[in-house]
Amino acid sequence: MQINKQINIKGMMCGGCETIIEDAVSEIEGVSDVHADYPSAKCKLSFDDKKVRLEDIYKIIEQKGYAIDLNSETKGGVFIKISLSILALIGIVLLMVFSRKLWHQFSVPDISSQLSYGMIFVVGLITGLHCIGMCGSFVIGYTVKDAEHGRSAYLSHILYGTGKTLSYAMFGAIFGFIGSVVSITPFISGVSILLAGIFLIIFGLNTLNVFAVLKKVRFKQPEAMARYANRKRRNSRSPFFIGFFSGFLLGCGPLQAMYIMAAGNGDPVEGAKFLAAFGLGTLPALLGFGMATRWLSGTMTRRITQISGIILLVMGTMMLNKGLMKTKSGYDFKSISTELTQQLNNK
Numbered sequence: 001m002q003i004n005k006q007i008n009i010k011g012m013m014c015g016g017c018e019t020i021i022e023d024a025v026s027e028i029e030g031v032s033d034v035h036a037d038y039p040s041a042k043c044k045l046s047f048d049d050k051k052v053r054l055e056d057i058y059k060i061i062e063q064k065g066y067a068i069d070l071n072s073e074t075k076g077g078v079f080i081k082i083s084l085s086i087l088a089l090i091g092i093v094l095l096m097v098f099s100r101k102l103w104h105q106f107s108v109p110d111i112s113s114q115l116s117y118g119m120i121f122v123v124g125l126i127t128g129l130h131c132i133g134m135c136g137s138f139v140i141g142y143t144v145k146d147a148e149h150g151r152s153a154y155l156s157h158i159l160y161g162t163g164k165t166l167s168y169a170m171f172g173a174i175f176g177f178i179g180s181v182v183s184i185t186p187f188i189s190g191v192s193i194l195l196a197g198i199f200l201i202i203f204g205l206n207t208l209n210v211f212a213v214l215k216k217v218r219f220k221q222p223e224a225m226a227r228y229a230n231r232k233r234r235n236s237r238s239p240f241f242i243g244f245f246s247g248f249l250l251g252c253g254p255l256q257a258m259y260i261m262a263a264g265n266g267d268p269v270e271g272a273k274f275l276a277a278f279g280l281g282t283l284p285a286l287l288g289f290g291m292a293t294r295w296l297s298g299t300m301t302r303r304i305t306q307i308s309g310i311i312l313l314v315m316g317t318m319m320l321n322k323g324l325m326k327t328k329s330g331y332d333f334k335s336i337s338t339e340l341t342q343q344l345n346n347k
Contacts, residue, residue, distance in 0.1 A: 001048065001049055001050065002032070002046060002047070002048055003045075003046070003047055003048070003049050003054075004044070004045070004046050005044070005045045005046075005047070005054065006042055006043070006044050006045070007042065007043050007045065007058075007068060007069075008041055008042055008068070008069035008070075009021070009036070009041055009042065009043055009061065009066050009067070009068060009069060010041070010066065010067040010068075010069045011065060011066040011067055012036070012038050012041055012066065013038075013206075013207065013252070014038060014203075014251040014252050014253055015038050015220050015221055015226075015251030016221070016226065016249040016250075016251035016252060017036070017038060017066070017251075018036040018037065018038050018251075019223070019226040019227060019230055019249070019251075020064055020230065021034070021036040021043060021061060021064060021066065022034050022035065022036050023227065023230050023231075023234070024060050024061065024063075024064050025043075025045070025057060025060060025061065028047075028052055028056070028057060028060060029051055029052060030047050030048040030049075030050070030051025030052035031045065031046070031047045031052060031057065032046045032047060032048070033045070033046035034046075038215055038251075039213075039215035039216045040215075041069070041209075043061075045057065116274075117273065117274070117277045118277075120258065120261075120274055120277045120278050120281070121277045121278070121280060121281040122281065122315070123200070123254060123257075123258070123278060123281065123312075123315055124254075124277065124278040124279065124280065124281020124282045125281040125282070125284060125285065126254075126281075126308050126311045126312055126315065127252070127254040127255070127278070127281070127282055127308070127312070128281060128282035128283065128284060128285030128286050138160075138233065138242055138243075138246055139157075139160065139286060139287065141242070142156045142160065142239045142242060143156070156239040157239070157287045159238065159239040159240040159243065160239040160240065160242055160243035160287070161243060161280075161283045161287065162240060162243065163239070163240040163241060163242065163243030163244035163245075163246075163247070164243035164244065164246050164247050164279055164282075164283070165243075165276055165279035165280055165283070166244060166247075167243070167244045167245070167246070167247025167248065167279075168247050168255075168275040168276060168278060168279035169272040169273075169275050169276040169279065170247075170272070171247065171250070171259065171275060172258070172259070172262045172271040172272045172273070172274050172275025172276065172278075173268040173269070173271050173272040173275075174268075174271075175259045175260075175262040175263040175271050175275075176262045176263065176265060176266065176267050176268040176269070176270055176271020176272065176274075177268040177271070178263050179192075179262065179263035179264060179265060179266040179267070179271070180266045180267060180268060182266065184264065184265070184266035186326055187326070187327050187328075188264060189264050189265065189266075189326060190322075190323045190324070190325070190326025190327035190328075191264070191323065191327060192260050192261055192263060192264020192265070192323070193261060193264065193319055193322050193323035193326060194319075194320055194323025194324060194326075194327065195257070195260050195264075195323070196257035196258070196260045196261045196264075196319055196323070197257075197316045197317065197318070197319030197320030197321070197322070197323055198316070198320060199253050199254070199256055199257035199260065199316070200253070200254055200257050200312050200313075200315055200316030200319060201312075201313055201316035201317060201320065202214050202217055202253060202316075203252075203253030203254055203257075203309075203312055203316075204309045204310065204311075204312035204313035204315075204316055205309070205313070206253065206309075207306060207308060207309025207312065208306055208309040208310070220251070221249070221250045221251045225248060225250075226248070226249060226250075226251070228248070229245045229246075229248030229249055230245075230249075232245040232248075233245040233246060247279070254278075254312065255278070257319075258274060258275055258278045259275070261274060262274050262275060321333050321334075
């Protein structure tokens with residue numbers, strides 16, 4: 001008998017998760033149709049219950065690092081998340097407006113300075129916690145194979161990391177080249193940083209599952225490209241190519257933010273460097289997860305990604321402020337702080 005079912009899924013982080021779930025479930029015998037939707041965190045299924053049980057479909061989804069949400073979230077839980085997010089943002093703004101010392105310590109370095117590579121690496125390091133949810137199953141795949149053959153996974157981790165970093169650098173160069181076609185001014189560079197900050201803030205809120213409507217704010221990757229990358233990655237036996245084609249999954253919010261910055265820089269070489277720094281930053285958390293899969297439960301993994309969401313709110317706010325500074329809009333935190341101080345002194 002043909003069954004139509006809609007299920008709620010926890011742990012979807014971006015549009016790339018849609019493709020991962022759809023590809024995994026569509027391979028199950030008896031499943032005729034599957035459509036996952038990241039903004040609503042739902043998946044619609046059509047399957048023959050004589051050929052496959054719903055519980056078996058659940059297991060496949062869970063093996064990919066997601067969880068089936070059998071109980072809808074209470075209004076109280078949503079209210080708490082919204083309140084905490086608002087309080088966190090207010091706290092960040094107050095710290096950056098009223099503390100000059102903290103301002104100089106935490107402000108985002110100029111995009112043209114060497115220090116910016118360190119900042120991008122840190123963003124990658126935090127984003128790596130999100131990568132656990134999306135790419136963790138890729139790492140588990142080759143780690144399990146290494147264990148079955150009685151060999152260490154260290155070489156596989158190196159190959160995977162190399163492939164993923166090269167893929168990011170390649171796309172960084174492409175976006176840098178696209179930016180070079182346009183005349184890049186300090187104002188345009190500032191706008192690119194501002195947009196990157198907005199993307200990080202939105203992604204941080206989405207990671208905390210706050211304001212579901214924000215999940216619709218994204219550049220959706222062409223499905224053909226995502227499915228091509230997943231097919232190549234799935235059919236590859238080499239960790240290098242698994243990592244390389246993982247870099248083709250462009251639905252990640254922070255990754256899209258970095259591509260905007262690469263385009264805003266207007267230099268293919270610098271774009272490649274930016275994305276290489278970002279890619280290297282994502283590896284410690286992801287590969288560390290691969291080495292510790294026996295100790296981390298799915299619940300713990302989701303808790304880690306929620307922590308990364310809070311940190312991304314901070315990073316996004318700082319990057320947003322830096323963009324406002326470069327555009328000389330007068331609406332950055334330092335300018336507002338100076339104006340408020342002058343007004344208070346005049347009273």
